[in-house]
Amino acid sequence: MKIFSEKPQDIGRLILYGCVSIVVSLLFSCGSELDMRELSAGDNEAPSNPQVIEVMNLPGSVTISCSPPDEQDVLYLMAEITLNGVRKTVKTSFYDSKLHIDGFPHAGDFDVVIKAVDRNENMSSGITVNVSPTTPSYILAAKSISMVPTFSGVYVTWEENAMKDDLILQLLGYNEHNEVVVLDDYYTDFEAGSFLSTDPSYGYDERPFGLAIQNRWGHASDTTWLTLAPKFDEQLDHKLMSPVRDWAMPNTTDIAEGPCVDVGPNFRNPQTQFSHLFDGNINTYYETGDGVPPFTFTFDLGVMANLSRFRYYQRRGPEFSFLHNTIKRWRVYGSLTKEPCIDDPAWKLLGTYEMTRPSGESVTTQGDIDASQAGLDYFIDIEATDTPVRYIRFAIDENWSQGTMAHFGELMLWGVIVD
Numbered sequence: 383m384k385i386f387s388e389k390p391q392d393i394g395r396l397i398l399y400g401c402v403s404i405v406v407s408l409l410f411s412c413g414s415e416l417d418m419r420e421l422s423a424g425d426n427e428a429p430s431n432p433q434v435i436e437v438m439n440l441p442g443s444v445t446i447s448c449s450p451p452d453e454q455d456v457l458y459l460m461a462e463i464t465l466n467g468v469r470k471t472v473k474t475s476f477y478d479s480k481l482h483i484d485g486f487p488h489a490g491d492f493d494v495v496i497k498a499v500d501r502n503e504n505m506s507s508g509i510t511v512n513v514s515p516t517t518p519s520y521i522l523a524a525k526s527i528s529m530v531p532t533f534s535g536v537y538v539t540w541e542e543n544a545m546k547d548d549l550i551l552q553l554l555g556y557n558e559h560n561e562v563v564v565l566d567d568y569y570t571d572f573e574a575g576s577f578l579s580t581d582p583s584y585g586y587d588e589r590p591f592g593l594a595i596q597n598r599w600g601h602a603s604d605t606t607w608l609t610l611a612p613k614f615d616e617q618l619d620h621k622l623m624s625p626v627r628d629w630a631m632p633n634t635t636d637i638a639e640g641p642c643v644d645v646g647p648n649f650r651n652p653q654t655q656f657s658h659l660f661d662g663n664i665n666t667y668y669e670t671g672d673g674v675p676p677f678t679f680t681f682d683l684g685v686m687a688n689l690s691r692f693r694y695y696q697r698r699g700p701e702f703s704f705l706h707n708t709i710k711r712w713r714v715y716g717s718l719t720k721e722p723c724i725d726d727p728a729w730k731l732l733g734t735y736e737m738t739r740p741s742g743e744s745v746t747t748q749g750d751i752d753a754s755q756a757g758l759d760y761f762i763d764i765e766a767t768d769t770p771v772r773y774i775r776f777a778i779d780e781n782w783s784q785g786t787m788a789h790f791g792e793l794m795l796w797g798v799i800v801d
Contacts, residue, residue: 429453429498431506432479441545442518442597443484446511448496450479455500462495462508485599486515519547524595524603532761533615533690533796535580536591538568546571547597553579554592554605562592571749572741578691578759586614615690615796620660622684626720626773656681659793664757667697668790669707676713676777677788680720686772687797689716689732689762695791696754703754704739704746704782707789711736711780714762716771724775732766732774737782757794770800 430451438445450456461472461481474481483494492515497508522542530537536553543549553566566579594605656679658666670677696708714732721728737758741747774795778788 426502426504428504429456429500429506431509432459432496432498434496434509434511437511437513439514439516441516441522442486442520442547443482443545444486444494444513444515446481446483446494446496446513448479448481450476451498451506453498453500455502456498457501458499460497460499460505462497463492465492483513485597485601486518487599487601488521489515489517518597518601519543519545520549520595520597520601521603523549524593524606527593527595527606529591529593529606529608529610531610531612532578533580533613534582535578535584535612536610537576537578538593539574539576540595541574543570543573546573550596551577552594552596554594555584556590565591570740574742575740580612584612586612613690615798618683618685618687618795618797618799620662620794623660624682624684625656626680626682659790662792664695664792665698666791670778670788672786674786675781676779678775678777680773680775682773683771683795686718686770686800688767688770688800689774689795689797690767691759691761691796693757693759693792693794695757695793697789697791698755700746700751702789703751704737706783707781707785707787708754709737709778709780709788709790710782712776712778715775715777716766716769717773717775718771720773724777729775730766730769730771731763732769732771733760733763735760757792762797767797 430453432448432450434446435449436447438447446461448459450459456476458473458475459479459481460474461483463470463472463483465485466487470483470485472481472483481496486492492513494511494513495508496511498506519542522544523540526541528539538551538553540551548569548571551568551570552564553568554562555565557563565581565584568577568579570577588609588611590607591610592605592607595603656668659668659681670679692714694709696702696704697706702708713734715724715729716732717726717728717730719728723729739746739750740753741750743750781788
């Protein structure tokens, strides 16, 4: 039989360890209380005023660089200003002594009071600084506005949003009661850009269109009014469209060169087949065959029409927005007959295109992703809008990854059907 016995414990040592632990705990506890008291303790004396080092006047905003006072208990700096009758306070920490104030309604001179605040919320008497912000972006952008009539609507461009402020561009019109109403809203923080507002309800006769810009502080520009007459077009029925066997050999440096051979329907696999291009579902996608640019595909509109514009949807998902196999540079051709080669006189060049990020940035932003998922609009060259076509060929010269294929989430086309 094995008998297990427990080794007697050193009771005295345990008692000693316990006493030491209690003493250490008390020391730490007292130290914490002392630290907290030190943080909250202090006098009721106001700190000295900060010193202003530099004032940077910007469009609709200013940045004031300060030097905090020498008192050790100064916690932060604060700027106070009244804009449109509303008192506004901006704070910055002791470690970042730059105060940025935005939301100025116009260019001009404004007084800003800058104070130092200590840990007990004692404030210095304050110093008054005169600042002179320049013209805000919403006013500059409104002055740069261009509105031109286009198919079924109005095409608007703007510039001068140098600070990349959040802006709302509002397209205005009149209702049947002669009241001003908002026809369309477009939100942007891009420095420059454009948007297309189309709606059959705008009609095709001359009518007044107005455009005003607001920023996130509720400031609004003057309204620009123009009398415009939208041009007629209609969305072509995607159910009538069908693929055409692509005679142009895709693996050539120029689609107009090389032998024209029947390469068959140009799609990679059944999951990404050509029918997804016109299935009305932006969650599916078409993928061209693997090869060397230009990647080509040809389809039948099902009707003869003068094309006016088209909308390209990128493959769904932020990882494909202006990335991966999304098209970047391409050409669009049209013909009334199914001639095999683009260099045949029957094929007419309808437009040459290059996709850029709407933000103008070198990397994709959330604004770019939102724009890509909403669809990107492109116009047929104006001199080609009177060219009747039945067959369309895309030749993609480059994608965003320098890859060997191209993705289309969905393709929509507009034009005028020719009898």
